[in-house]
Amino acid sequence: MLIDITICVGCNACQDACKHQNKLPGEAETRLSATAYTVLEEHQGVTVRRMCQHCRVPTCVSVCPVAALVKRPEGPVTYDETKCIGCRYCMQACPFQVPRYEWSSAYPRVQKCSFCYDRLQNGRPPACAEACPTGATKFGTRDELLREAAGRIQGEPSKYVNRIYGQSEVGGTSILYLSGVPFEQLGFKTQLGNDPLPELTLNALSKTPTVIAVGGVLLAGVYWITSRREEVRKAEGARPDRARFPET
Amino acid sequence: MKKLIARLTFWKCFAAAIFAAGAYATFVRFAYGLGRSTNLNDLYPWGLWIGIDVMCGVGLAAGGFTIAALVHIFHVKRFEPILHPTILTAFLGYLLVIIGLMFDLGRPFEIWHAIIMWNPHSVMFEVAWCVMLYTVVLALEFAPVVLKRFKMSRPLSILRRLAIPIVIMGVLLSTLHQSSLGSLYLIVPERLYPLWYSPYLPVFFYVSALAAGCAMVIFESYLSARVFHRGLDLKILDEISRIAVVLLAVHMVMRVMDGYYRGIANLLFVPRMETYLYWFEMIVGVIAPAILLSQAKVRKSRNGTFAGTVLVIIGFVTGRLNVVITGMQASAGISYFPSWMEVSITLSIVTFGFVVFSVAAKYLPVYEDEDPKQEGSLHEVWTEDLHLVSQP
Numbered sequence: 001m002l003i004d005i006t007i008c009v010g011c012n013a014c015q016d017a018c019k020h021q022n023k024l025p026g027e028a029e030t031r032l033s034a035t036a037y038t039v040l041e042e043h044q045g046v047t048v049r050r051m052c053q054h055c056r057v058p059t060c061v062s063v064c065p066v067a068a069l070v071k072r073p074e075g076p077v078t079y080d081e082t083k084c085i086g087c088r089y090c091m092q093a094c095p096f097q098v099p100r101y102e103w104s105s106a107y108p109r110v111q112k113c114s115f116c117y118d119r120l121q122n123g124r125p126p127a128c129a130e131a132c133p134t135g136a137t138k139f140g141t142r143d144e145l146l147r148e149a150a151g152r153i154q155g156e157p158s159k160y161v162n163r164i165y166g167q168s169e170v171g172g173t174s175i176l177y178l179s180g181v182p183f184e185q186l187g188f189k190t191q192l193g194n195d196p197l198p199e200l201t202l203n204a205l206s207k208t209p210t211v212i213a214v215g216g217v218l219l220a221g222v223y224w225i226t227s228r229r230e231e232v233r234k235a236e237g238a239r240p241d242r243a244r245f246p247e248t
Numbered sequence: 249m250k251k252l253i254a255r256l257t258f259w260k261c262f263a264a265a266i267f268a269a270g271a272y273a274t275f276v277r278f279a280y281g282l283g284r285s286t287n288l289n290d291l292y293p294w295g296l297w298i299g300i301d302v303m304c305g306v307g308l309a310a311g312g313f314t315i316a317a318l319v320h321i322f323h324v325k326r327f328e329p330i331l332h333p334t335i336l337t338a339f340l341g342y343l344l345v346i347i348g349l350m351f352d353l354g355r356p357f358e359i360w361h362a363i364i365m366w367n368p369h370s371v372m373f374e375v376a377w378c379v380m381l382y383t384v385v386l387a388l389e390f391a392p393v394v395l396k397r398f399k400m401s402r403p404l405s406i407l408r409r410l411a412i413p414i415v416i417m418g419v420l421l422s423t424l425h426q427s428s429l430g431s432l433y434l435i436v437p438e439r440l441y442p443l444w445y446s447p448y449l450p451v452f453f454y455v456s457a458l459a460a461g462c463a464m465v466i467f468e469s470y471l472s473a474r475v476f477h478r479g480l481d482l483k484i485l486d487e488i489s490r491i492a493v494v495l496l497a498v499h500m501v502m503r504v505m506d507g508y509y510r511g512i513a514n515l516l517f518v519p520r521m522e523t524y525l526y527w528f529e530m531i532v533g534v535i536a537p538a539i540l541l542s543q544a545k546v547r548k549s550r551n552g553t554f555a556g557t558v559l560v561i562i563g564f565v566t567g568r569l570n571v572v573i574t575g576m577q578a579s580a581g582i583s584y585f586p587s588w589m590e591v592s593i594t595l596s597i598v599t600f601g602f603v604v605f606s607v608a609a610k611y612l613p614v615y616e617d618e619d620p621k622q623e624g625s626l627h628e629v630w631t632e633d634l635h636l637v638s639q640p
Binding site: 193 | 278279280281282283284288289290291293294317320321322323353354355356358359361362365366367368369370371372373374375376412416419420423424427428431432434435436437438439447450581
């Protein structure tokens with residue numbers, strides 16, 4: 001989806017549609033929460049819509065120990081509450097601090113935008129995109145929207161900051177933003193870099209089989225070498241070592 | 249004698265008070281959820297329970313695999329007398345970690361999901377599996393003590409034959425998950441304060457766990473000697489202390505060099521809470537005990553050794569809490585301090601550990617003892633061993 005902040009009039013139709021679609025309680029909210037998958041935040045007098053970025057290489061998906069979060073081929077990152085154990089690593093790891101939690105529940109769920117995955121599968125656009133009266137939220141394929149966004153910047157360079165937020169941050173996200181005000185001033189995280197974060201742990205995890213193989217051989221080898229010393233001691237008639245754990 | 253009773257009663261009252269608070273907090277946690285019982289929130293999802301119960305609990309239990317490896321793989325038999333108490337400490341440590349997780353997880357009774365729902369790309373998945381398997385390893389390593397108590401010779405001889413593979417697995421599993429606790433934070437470079445974030449977090453966590461394990465061996469020996477009126481083998485503790493000193497020195501050098509290469513020198517003197525806690529961790533937890541325990545005079549004294557050990561443990565706990573809590577405050581956009589219920593649960597879990605340890609030490613042959621008349625003494629076990637060995 002492409003969110004053009006310069007066109008947004010702050011009517012909250014997106015949040016209303018989202019709450020209706022997901023059967024969330026109706027009051028308007030200004031911060032993402034367990035009952036608000038999308039919100040309009042105020043920064044420097046500008047209305048900024050926030051929601052899950054549905055990253056192309058999602059950090060939350062890579063950290064979930066039970067694969068409750070999954071990146072769908074169509075783009076959405078969806079959550080399966082039947083798998084979730086509530087470890088909240090997704091909340092800790094998300095660079096955009098998106099996932100919210102049902103803290104007041106005794107059987108809590110992680111809550112975030114699902115990109116209206118059910119609607120997408122039926123060929124319908126997300127509820128928020130359909131509801132937006134000004135077209136500030138526009139739904140389409142990522143390539144189309146990137147072209148469109150680039151086109152808008154080129155067409156009106158004085159109106160837009162020359163950056164499509166979400167194009168390459170942490171490997172690129174499915175939600176793209178255009179703004180007339182520098183993104184740092186609107187509460188966006190602008191220091192994220194372009195490398196997907198899961199690569200950082202993949203570096204460490206990929207060494208696991210090596211540690212097991214090399215470590216196993218090394219330890220078995222040390223045992224073999226130091227065993228010899230014990231055999232020699234015994235053969236020389238030395239007093240047996242105080243071996244309480246019945247082994248040799 | 250009266251003094252002893254008075255003292256025991258004081259500690260028992262103290263423990264009872266903690267358990268009472270913990271019981272109430274437990275009720276609130278499971279009846280009303282995490283929101284009512286903790287100060288955790290959407291911007292700050294991990295706090296004291298992860299910081300202490302998981303991060304410190306696992307690290308402090310590191311003595312188990314190191315001493316087991318030294319005794320069984322490296323054949324350093326002079327550490328044999330401390331092996332079983334250390335394994336007990338480690339085993340209890342991991343059981344307490346699991347109990348801690350039952351409180352922190354949002355859906356604790358689904359903790360078994362990791363067994364059949366896999367995401368090998370997740371560090372937490374690796375930690376979960378390694379902790380599960382390693383707890384089984386610890387149970388198997390401690391089992392001989394229990395089996396001897398109930399004179400079950402058949403299982404005992406089976407375990408005897410599996411001893412070496414079990415210990416090797418223990419070392420491998422421990423190495424993987426002790427370092428992986430650090431790896432959990434590799435994925436938040438933009439959120440963890442630069443004084444602590446490093447691509448070498450897994451290495452730092454591993455080395456600090458090794459040092460903490462040594463410290464716990466000494467800590468447990470000292471306390472057990474006082475409470476159970478046992479002798480304390482200062483020769484063994486002297487060696488363990490020296491190993492700890494080397495590990496602390498290695499840790500220090502690694503952190504300094506890593507800090508230099510990442511260019512954090514300018515952060516060392518910024519007047520912020522992060523800076524003060526970093527210096528506290530380094531000075532009180534690494535430099536001071538290293539200097540203290542490097543002196544023979546200190547190591548020859550029970551109390552000196554104990555003091556040095558306590559510093560290592562304080563430093564270790566501070567270090568872990570610095571990563572989990574301190575280091576994440578600035579980027580969270582909200583400040584966090586544990587609720588009294590979180591604190592009471594953590595204290596209850598720790599106290600419970602002390603209680604179970606003393607019960608186990610009282611009724612099971614955990615200790616070597618030179619007095620042949622004492623139950624579970626070495627003499628009694630040796631005669632049993634000979635009896636078992638002479639059977640076909």
